Amino acid sequence: MPARSKTPVRNALYAQSGGVTSVINASAAGVIEACRRHGKRIGKLYAGRHGIVGALTEDLIDTSKESAEAIKALKWTPAGAFGSARYKLKDLDKDRAKYERLIEVFRAHDIGYFFYNGGNDSMDTAHKLSQMGEQLGYPVTCIGVPKTVDNDLPVTDCCPGFGSVAKYVAVSTREAALDVASMSRTSTKVFILEVMGRHAGWIAAAGGLAGSKAGDAPHVILFPEIAFDEARFLARVRESVEKYGYCVVVASEGTQNAEGKFLADMGSLDAFGHVQLGGVAPTLAQLVKTNLGYKYHWALADYLQRSARHIASKVDVEQAYAVGKAAVEFALAGQNAVMPVIVRKSSKPYRWTIGSVAMAEVANKEKMVPRDFITEDGFGITPACRRYLEPLIAGEAYPPYRNGLPDYVRLRNAPVKRRLKTDFKV
Amino acid sequence: MPARSKTPVRNALYAQSGGVTSVINASAAGVIEACRRHGKRIGKLYAGRHGIVGALTEDLIDTSKESAEAIKALKWTPAGAFGSARYKLKDLDKDRAKYERLIEVFRAHDIGYFFYNGGNDSMDTAHKLSQMGEQLGYPVTCIGVPKTVDNDLPVTDCCPGFGSVAKYVAVSTREAALDVASMSRTSTKVFILEVMGRHAGWIAAAGGLAGSKAGDAPHVILFPEIAFDEARFLARVRESVEKYGYCVVVASEGTQNAEGKFLADMGSLDAFGHVQLGGVAPTLAQLVKTNLGYKYHWALADYLQRSARHIASKVDVEQAYAVGKAAVEFALAGQNAVMPVIVRKSSKPYRWTIGSVAMAEVANKEKMVPRDFITEDGFGITPACRRYLEPLIAGEAYPPYRNGLPDYVRLRNAPVKRRLKTDFKV
Numbered sequence: 048m049p050a051r052s053k054t055p056v057r058n059a060l061y062a063q064s065g066g067v068t069s070v071i072n073a074s075a076a077g078v079i080e081a082c083r084r085h086g087k088r089i090g091k092l093y094a095g096r097h098g099i100v101g102a103l104t105e106d107l108i109d110t111s112k113e114s115a116e117a118i119k120a121l122k123w124t125p126a127g128a129f130g131s132a133r134y135k136l137k138d139l140d141k142d143r144a145k146y147e148r149l150i151e152v153f154r155a156h157d158i159g160y161f162f163y164n165g166g167n168d169s170m171d172t173a174h175k176l177s178q179m180g181e182q183l184g185y186p187v188t189c190i191g192v193p194k195t196v197d198n199d200l201p202v203t204d205c206c207p208g209f210g211s212v213a214k215y216v217a218v219s220t221r222e223a224a225l226d227v228a229s230m231s232r233t234s235t236k237v238f239i240l241e242v243m244g245r246h247a248g249w250i251a252a253a254g255g256l257a258g259s260k261a262g263d264a265p266h267v268i269l270f271p272e273i274a275f276d277e278a279r280f281l282a283r284v285r286e287s288v289e290k291y292g293y294c295v296v297v298a299s300e301g302t303q304n305a306e307g308k309f310l311a312d313m314g315s316l317d318a319f320g321h322v323q324l325g326g327v328a329p330t331l332a333q334l335v336k337t338n339l340g341y342k343y344h345w346a347l348a349d350y351l352q353r354s355a356r357h358i359a360s361k362v363d364v365e366q367a368y369a370v371g372k373a374a375v376e377f378a379l380a381g382q383n384a385v386m387p388v389i390v391r392k393s394s395k396p397y398r399w400t401i402g403s404v405a406m407a408e409v410a411n412k413e414k415m416v417p418r419d420f421i422t423e424d425g426f427g428i429t430p431a432c433r434r435y436l437e438p439l440i441a442g443e444a445y446p447p448y449r450n451g452l453p454d455y456v457r458l459r460n461a462p463v464k465r466r467l468k469t470d471f472k473v
Numbered sequence: 474m475p476a477r478s479k480t481p482v483r484n485a486l487y488a489q490s491g492g493v494t495s496v497i498n499a500s501a502a503g504v505i506e507a508c509r510r511h512g513k514r515i516g517k518l519y520a521g522r523h524g525i526v527g528a529l530t531e532d533l534i535d536t537s538k539e540s541a542e543a544i545k546a547l548k549w550t551p552a553g554a555f556g557s558a559r560y561k562l563k564d565l566d567k568d569r570a571k572y573e574r575l576i577e578v579f580r581a582h583d584i585g586y587f588f589y590n591g592g593n594d595s596m597d598t599a600h601k602l603s604q605m606g607e608q609l610g611y612p613v614t615c616i617g618v619p620k621t622v623d624n625d626l627p628v629t630d631c632c633p634g635f636g637s638v639a640k641y642v643a644v645s646t647r648e649a650a651l652d653v654a655s656m657s658r659t660s661t662k663v664f665i666l667e668v669m670g671r672h673a674g675w676i677a678a679a680g681g682l683a684g685s686k687a688g689d690a691p692h693v694i695l696f697p698e699i700a701f702d703e704a705r706f707l708a709r710v711r712e713s714v715e716k717y718g719y720c721v722v723v724a725s726e727g728t729q730n731a732e733g734k735f736l737a738d739m740g741s742l743d744a745f746g747h748v749q750l751g752g753v754a755p756t757l758a759q760l761v762k763t764n765l766g767y768k769y770h771w772a773l774a775d776y777l778q779r780s781a782r783h784i785a786s787k788v789d790v791e792q793a794y795a796v797g798k799a800a801v802e803f804a805l806a807g808q809n810a811v812m813p814v815i816v817r818k819s820s821k822p823y824r825w826t827i828g829s830v831a832m833a834e835v836a837n838k839e840k841m842v843p844r845d846f847i848t849e850d851g852f853g854i855t856p857a858c859r860r861y862l863e864p865l866i867a868g869e870a871y872p873p874y875r876n877g878l879p880d881y882v883r884l885r886n887a888p889v890k891r892r893l894k895t896d897f898k899v
Contacts, residue, residue, distance in 0.1 A: 063655070066656070067652055067655045067656065069648070097655075097658035097659065100658055100659060124651070125648050125651055125652065126648070126651035126652040126654065126655040127655030127656075128655075130654070130655050130657075130658055131655045131656060132656075132658055132659040132660075133656070133659045133660045134659050214877060214878075217877070217878055218783050218878060218879060219777050219781070221878060221879065221881065222495070222551050222552070222776075222777065222780035222781055222782060222783065222879075222881075223775075223776040223777055223780050225550070225551055225552035225780060225881065226493055226551065226552040226776045226779065226780040227776065228552065228556070229489070229493045229552040229553030229554075229556050229557045230492070230493065230553075230557060230558075230559070231556075232523035232526055232556055232558055233523065233526060233558040233559045233560050233899075234558075234559045235776075238776060240777075256877070256878065257878070344775050344776055345773070345775060346773055346774060346775035346776060346777050347771070347772055347773045348772060348774070348777065349649075349770050349771060349772035350648075350649040350652045350653065350661075350664060350770055350772060351645050351648065351649055351666075351772050351774065351777075353652065354648035354649050354651060354652040355645070355648055356648060357644050357648065357784055358783055358784065360877065437876055437877065440877035440878070441876070441877045442877065443871070443874060445869070445871070448869060450863055450867070451640060451643070451682070451786065451863065451866035451867045451868065452640075452643055452644060452647060452682065452683070452866070453644060453647065453648075455647065455648075455651065473659075
């Protein structure tokens with residue numbers, strides 16, 4: 048066996064990007080623990096404070112100041128322990144100064160590895176950064192770590208973060224449905240739960256897991272992929288109330304009509320000056336009230352659904368950790384501009400492994416719910432969809448509790464001493 | 474020892490009333506298991522299908538058709554397994570026909586015991602029914618079983634149902650706060666969670682448990698007991714964002730101004746024709762946006778909070794079961810027109826026992842959050858409040874899971890053969 052050439056020790060940077068999830072910190076733990084195990088090749092592991100913004104402003108966190116116990120606790124702590132950012136870099140020619148700044152910061156701190164934990168936008172950024180490094184003579188190994196509750200990344204079978212929000216939505220739908228059924232004789236007959244997923248209906252689809260046989264809630268699922276038809280929706284609600292005594296609706300925030308207009312942007316809600324989505328449920332409730340006269344309730348889970356680590360999917364937590372760990376291993380194996388993906392080997396029993404894809408294949412692409420996962424009438428999920436979804440919510444991974452509350456960790460997040468004299472405004 | 478006089482075996486009726494909770498079925502299990510243990514004195518235990526409505530319409534359920542396993546599973550199944558009803562009986566002179574009908578149904582089915590599981594309205598009804606039975610020469614032992622997420626019953630230290638919604642709100646606030654903190658650098662700076670509690674702010678107060686030290690979320694709690702002052706609210710939100718980078722608000726649905734006008738009834742929401750509460754969060758969000766310009770998110774948990782058996786408080790589940798069991802024991806001990814209550818013996822360590830109160834003392838009264846449980850500025854909870862609340866959310870009581878979802882029971886709910894020839898419209 049020939050003597051291995053000695054690889055220089057380089058530092059690494061980890062950054063969280065975009066909307067956080069209840070398991071993104073499990074990916075962070077995967078990255079950090081793997082880096083610590085490979086201390087002969089990776090020196091310091093830094094984290095960007097609020098992701099790429101921290102990298103641009105040279106506001107770095109020294110993860111080596113955190114204890115092994117704190118890092119372990121990341122596996123059961125939701126949201127972004129180092130802070131995340133919604134900050135999209137544009138093309139190399141348009142945002143050249145920013146890419147150059149990143150390389151400048153990397154050079155100042157001898158960062159040879161960049162682990163970017165995000166969705167398709169982030170993969171685009173990381174991919175471009177690796178190109179810019181080459182151009183500027185400072186090559187950086189850029190590895191993506193997939194994350195998104197929306198489950199809309201291509202290639203990977205599923206996205207870490209999704210399984211837990213899916214479990215939250217399925218459990219909440221099942222629970223709220225029992226509540227409505229209890230009340231329906233004299234009170235609420237229609238309940239609407241609005242869930243995330245602006246473009247892809249994966250989270251709404253997960254609501255379908257709440258029921259298992261005909262007549263079970265939810266009786267209506269509204270997907271962004273299926274054009275909303277008011278008359279058909281109302282007919283189905285009425286039918287459900289007449290047949291079962293009540294109706295449970297799970298509606299994606301991205302529900303839109305045939306012209307592509309979001310329901311959330313319609314009707315009286317405009318008076319709020321709403322620009323964010325988040326008004327589908329009240330809009331639907333108003334339709335029901337006006338046209339059918341039923342008493343309704345609605346819920347908008349918003350951040351609760353994606354931060355609900357207390358009801359996370361065990362499979363999701365494991366996969367989130369695994370992609371973080373794999374990212375480091377890929378980097379050390381000499382791969383670049385790739386992202387670990389989940390590969391499904393079988394659904395029953397569920398078996399999965401980690402694969403790899405070039406970032407360029409993931410960047411800026413979205414995976415929608417395929418038509419054959421949605422029932423012909425557009426209001427439910429098919430057995431194929433159920434087979435796909437069910438393994439992703441399997442198992443519980445409860446956090447430890449103290450005084451009746453989950454014992455989530457707050458890191459020290461000690462700053463790294465700045466080395467650059469120039470500031471950078473973001 | 475003198476020979477005991479033989480007490481005739483009588484049947485019993487159990488009915489669920491008002492908004493359901495995640496542990497009301499644990500009370501049902503307490504009642505049912507206690508009745509089964511006392512088969513020599515209590516014959517059949519019936520349940521009203523949809524509560525008092527089933528009693529009025531002679532639509533009774535024979536609980537003896539349910540297996541011991543099914544009854545055991547009620548301990549971890551949320552909502553009302555027999556159906557509940559929002560159906561208030563008025564005074565004896567105004568609703569005399571209804572009280573007479575109830576006694577007629579009781580007589581037809583030899584019902585000598587009535588266990589009514591509800592809030593203050595229900596205690597009023599049960600109390601009057603026991604009076605009417607006397608008047609009509611058909612005495613019925615009427616025992617209340619306390620239940621309300623609002624925690625607003627007097628005398629009892631707390632109400633079964635509250636501890637679990639309190640835990641849900643505290644956990645959700647802690648989780649969502651981590652999420653907002655992650656995003657605050659470039660995105661959401663203000664998060665508003667609207668919770669139940671139309672008149673009493675107990676549930677909003679529970680949100681205060683999410684934080685434990687200065688600066689922790691929630692930064693603002695809005696109680697119905699404290700008049701909402703727009704300028705002070707906005708100043709506090711701004712202060713929190715400037716100091717901590719973000720602001721988390723927990724707002725009771727009953728938040729109202731000095732004139733007693735509900736925030737939910739204000740502003741653009743009127744355009745919906747909303748008569749239900751449930752618009753405090755968007756109203757506050759709009760205020761924040763217009764006056765401070767911060768990006769916001771808001772959530773409305775609605776039924777999710779009171780049906781969230783997956784995150785129920787162990788103490789709450791135990792107390793819910795205990796009051797159901799005690800109700801039967803009180804009845805068999807010859808008590809009448811009483812309700813079991815929770816008596817706190819000490820807070821640290823938490824010790825409690827079951828006491829008893831006359832229904833007349835509970836009926837139609839509400840217990841508000843006392844002023845000394847709310848910080849002087851009106852936006853937080855005091856140490857005294859924390860001492861009171863903390864034991865109530867203690868311990869987890871997870872339901873069993875199957876295929877990634879809680880394995881909740883659905884009872885057979887077999888009907889009892891009718892004996893009356895007359896129908897009764899409700």
